[in-house]
Amino acid sequence: MSVTAGVSDTVIAIRDKLRGKIGQTKVKRYWPGKAPEWADDADEDGDIRMARAVALEKAFPTHEDSGIVIKDDPRLRRLAESRVDNRDEIRADHRRIRQAEIVSTEEEGNRRNEGADAEEEDEDALEERRRRIREKMLQRKQEETPLLEEEEEEEVEEEEEEESEYETDSEEEHMGIAMAKAVFVPKSERETIAERKRLEEEERAMEEAVKRKLEHRKIET
Incomplete structure (x- = not known):
């Protein structure tokens, strides 16, 4: 049987x-x-x-x-083979899931590295921008120094002439009149002050833009 x-x-x-x-x-x-x-x-x-x-x-x-020699039953053999196939499929699924997790981890690491590199590039660009502004301001100051010295000499001469005229007028007039003299600001100095303010505002705007960009990137990551 x-x-x-x-x-x-x-x-x-x-x-x-x-x-x-x-x-x-x-x-x-x-x-x-x-x-x-x-x-x-x-x-x-x-x-x-x-x-x-x-x-x-x-x-x-x-x-x-x-x-005891067990008779080969095709149905039992197919059942055993199907179990082996199921085990192979389960192992293959586990390998695919593991590979997907590894790829996802690598992509996340690459995104973090790219974000860090971008932040370093933004900081380097800001530092380079500051350096150029400082060099430009120093160069302008060096170019304007001789002009300022000449203007100061002219101001001294004008003040001496005004004082001399004031003394002459005081001697001729019977009553002393206090004369208010306006403060004279050379044109080149006014331009230097305006340029310095413009550069400072430009530097502040650059810093604010970089900060906003970094904050936006942190929110995305």
């Missing part, structure tokens, strides 16, 4: 026994101090479990016996 036939006979016997039990089921009352009638049925359930275990052992033996 083949393994499949033995399993089928055992299953049929178990099924018939269960049907008989179901048809004979009645409502039983339990009395205190008296053993319930279903206690005897527990032994029968144990027999059923034992028979099932024996049938499974015959179909799928856990210990190999060199003296």
Whole structure:
């Protein structure tokens, strides 16, 4: 008798026994101090479990016996092959998921590195901008120094002439009149002050733009 036939006979016997039990089921009352009638049925359930275990052992033996030759069952072989295929698919899925996680981690690291590089580039650009502004202001100051000296000499001469005229007028007039003299600011100096303010405002605007850009990039990452 083949393994499949033995399993089928055992299953049929178990099924018939269960049907008989179901048809004979009645409502039983339990009395205190008296053993319930279903206690005897527990032994029968144990027999059923034992028979099932024996049938499974015959179909799928856990210990190999060199003296017994098991007949090749195509259905069992296909079942075993399908289980192997399922294990291979599960392993392949695990590998794909792991590779996707690795790629995602690498992309995230690349984005962080790119963000850090961009921040360094922005800081370098700001520092270069400041350096050019300082050099430009220093160059303009050096170019205007001789002009300022000449204008200061002219101012001194004008002040001396005005003082001389004031003294002459005071001698000729009977009453002394206090004359208010306006502060004279050379044109070149006015242009220098305006240029310095413009450069400072430009530098502040550049710094604010870089800060806003860095904050926006941090929010995105």
